[in-house]
Amino acid sequence: MTATADAEAAANELTPLADYLGSVLRRLRALPPLDLDLTQAYGNVLAEDVVAPHAYPAFDQAAVDGYAARWEDISGGSRGPGYVPAPSGIPGGRSIRLNVVGDLGAASWRPVRLTPGSCFSVAAGAPLPVGADVVVPVEWTDQGMAAVEIFRAPKRGYGVRRAGEELPAGTLLARAGTYVSPALVAVFAATGIGHVVVRPSPRVVIVATGDELVDVGRGSQPGQVVDTNSHALTAAAAEAGALAYRVGICDDDPEALRGLLEDQTLRADLIITTGGTGTGPGDMVRRILSRREGGRAGPVTFSEVALYPGTALGFGTVGAEEVPVVCLPGEPGAALIGFEVLARPAIQLLAGAEPVFRPSVRAHLLETVSSPVGLREFRPAHVAERRGGGYTVQPLAGGPFTLSGLAEANGLLVLGERVTTAAAGSTVDVLLLDRRR
Known part of the structure; x- marks a missing residue:
């Protein structure tokens, strides 16, 4: 059997990612309102x-500072004592003089009425006098106080906002599921x-596990690894809209882990752990949470999923309240990809958001890439809009395990299980990340 055939045989034993996600998300329900x-x-x-x-608006109001008037009074005035040539707007090049009978501000509440040949000085937001159907902007007048000379006549209705003009009572403002x-x-x-x-925003608790972990603020040494995951995933959960709580590091101690998870169920709608999802001797999370007791299966099921990077994922519930728990790999790149693929949709579902997955586009691939057979790969990439429409995508160096690539990426290039090589110029799927760049 060739190496390729061996890889295909191994991949056939993995759970397809779509099937796994479907089985997980069907077990979750949106939080009570x-x-x-x-x-x-x-x-x-x-x-x-x-x-x-x-x-x-709740009442007829002025949209601009100016003079509230009757349009018929300014649309065709006669030459009078205050006549001056008008630059535009009034037939015959005449100006119009109106008596200013009062001032109205946004706090005015007494109803008033216009009489022919009169107007009110109004501030934006002020209620309109009864009979007013136009507001002449201040800059189109001589800004008079007792009487005002109008040099330019606006169209009927200018500067006026009618009651209910934008949103009548009974308007559907937003549907359920709207952010x-x-x-x-x-x-x-x-x-x-x-x-x-x-x-409510889901309360998400993040726990990093492993005897080798040390907190940030120092460099890694042999036998010690800086805890990257709990900090990164707390930020990722907050970006997804959760109330995120970083618990920190838990050693590979069975009783300590059980006690910590039990305590966190009191304040969590979802718990995320990282590390220990494999089958090696140090993978304590999998050994503890999947252990059968009294003939019953453990609270968390661990699966080998056709996902690259990070095939080993866990999902289940813990505690008397049966709080959902997502178990992600300990390798930082795999943990962040696992969060995007599994934990983030879970948070969106708990929050009642639709859709639960990030938006995706089809993009023109700028560089030939290879991918592991039988695995759905998520690779950091930079996606850009093309002139004339469409998108291009540039895979970033280092593949999915590089933290620098993930930090730079504004998208994740998705290569399906059957794709071993994607040629430059082909069209591929890209998940769009929320990055302000």
Whole structure:
């Protein structure tokens, strides 16, 4: 049997990534909804549709600073004592003089009415006088106080915002599953909404395991490895919208690990561990959480998944509350890829977000790459838009295990299980990462 045939045979024993993800995500449910004050709703996902209880604007109002008037009074005035040539806008080149009978600000509340030949000085946001159908901008006038000379006539309706013009009462403002953005908070507030029902942000606890781990602030030495994963995955969980808590390092001690996980179930909606998912003698997480007791299977099932990097993944529940736990490999590159593939969709599902997966595009590959047979590879890459439409993707040096490549990437090039070589010029799938660059 050739090396290629051996690799294909081994790959056939792995669980396809799509099947594995489906089996995991089907076991998760969105967190129960909460009624939150509007000031706390940002960053959450709506649990139900939101309808405007009131119109916006709530009343007829001025959209600009100027003079609220009747359009028929300024559209065809006659020559009078204050006549001056007008640059544009008034038929016959005439200016118009109107009596200013009052001032209206945003805090004005008494209803007032225009009479022919009069106007009100108004500030943007002020309620319009009854009968007003135009606001003449200040800069189109002589800015008079008792009387105003208008040199240019705007179109009827200029500078006016009518009640309900933007959002009538009863408008569907957002559907369930919508992410609450700052702009959406503004829309809710403007239409009189003070509370919304949302899915809470999942509380995610991150634990790094291994006797070899030491905390950051020092360099690695033989027998010691700086704990990269718990810091990186805490940041990744926060980026995904979770309330992320870094517990830190747990040694490969069975009782310590069991006790730590049991304690964390009290404050977690999801627990993520890194390290110990393989089958080697030091892979304590797998040995402890998959151990059969009393004839029953362990709380976590570990699977060999057709994923590169990091084939060994675990999923199950721990504690009396049956809190979901995701077990990722200890190698930092594999842990970050595993988070993108498995943990991030789990967080999105718990949060009630749709879709749970990152957006993807089809892109023109700029460089020939090879990929392990039988594995779905996720490789750091830089994706860019092409002039005229479409995308290009450049694989980054070092492959999926390089942290520098992951830090630079704005996408993940995806090569399917059947792909061993992708030629330059071919079209490939790319996951788009949330990177501001």
